[in-house]
Amino acid sequence: MNGLSELYQQLIIDHNRNPRNFGALDGANRTASGDNPLCGDQIRVYLRVTNGVIEDARFEGNGCAISQASASLMTTAVRGKSAAAALELFRAFHRMVTSPPAEAPDAKALGKLAAFAGVRTFPARVKCANLAWHTLRAALEGDPGGVSTE
Numbered sequence: 001m002n003g004l005s006e007l008y009q010q011l012i013i014d015h016n017r018n019p020r021n022f023g024a025l026d027g028a029n030r031t032a033s034g035d036n037p038l039c040g041d042q043i044r045v046y047l048r049v050t051n052g053v054i055e056d057a058r059f060e061g062n063g064c065a066i067s068q069a070s071a072s073l074m075t076t077a078v079r080g081k082s083a084a085a086a087l088e089l090f091r092a093f094h095r096m097v098t099s100p101p102a103e104a105p106d107a108k109a110l111g112k113l114a115a116f117a118g119v120r121t122f123p124a125r126v127k128c129a130n131l132a133w134h135t136l137r138a139a140l141e142g143d144p145g146g147v148s149t150e
C-alpha cells in the first residue's frame with residue numbers, strides 16, 4: 001500500500017471532504033453528466049458560459065475521493081477561463097495522467113492539478129481523475145447526452 005500516501009495527497013483529501021463549487025448552478029446554460037461504471041463515480045457539471053468565458057462552474061456527484069476531488073479542483077481551475085483555455089487545460093491534464101509515472105508533470109500549466117500525477121501508478125484510478133474533465137468537455141461542446149468512461 002506504499003504509493004497510497006502519494007495518491008491521497010492532502011490536497012485531494014481536503015477537496016474530497018470539502019468539495020468546492022458543489023451543488024447545482026442557477027442559470028447554468030451548459031450541463032453534462034458523466035459516469036465511470038468501473039468505480040461507480042458520477043459527476044454532473046454545470047457551467048454558465050457568456051461570450052466564450054466560463055463565468056461559473058459547479059458540479060454534483062458521488063463516488064470515490066479521486067473523482068470528487070478532481071471535480072472540485074477542475075471547477076475551481078476553469079472558472080473565469082475562456083472555453084478554449086479550459087479545453088487546453090483538459091488536454092494538459094489528460095497528458096499528465098496518461099504519461100509515464102517517471103515523467104514530471106507540467107506544474108506550470110497544471111498548478112494544483114499536478115496533485116493527480118500520483119494516479120499514474122494506479123491505472124484504474126486514471127478514469128476517476130479524468131471523469132470530471134471529460135464531462136466538462138461534453139458540456140462545453142454542447143453534448144448533454146452523457147459521458148461514460150467505458
Ligand code: ZN
Nearest residue numbers: 039041064128
Ligand atoms: Zn473512482
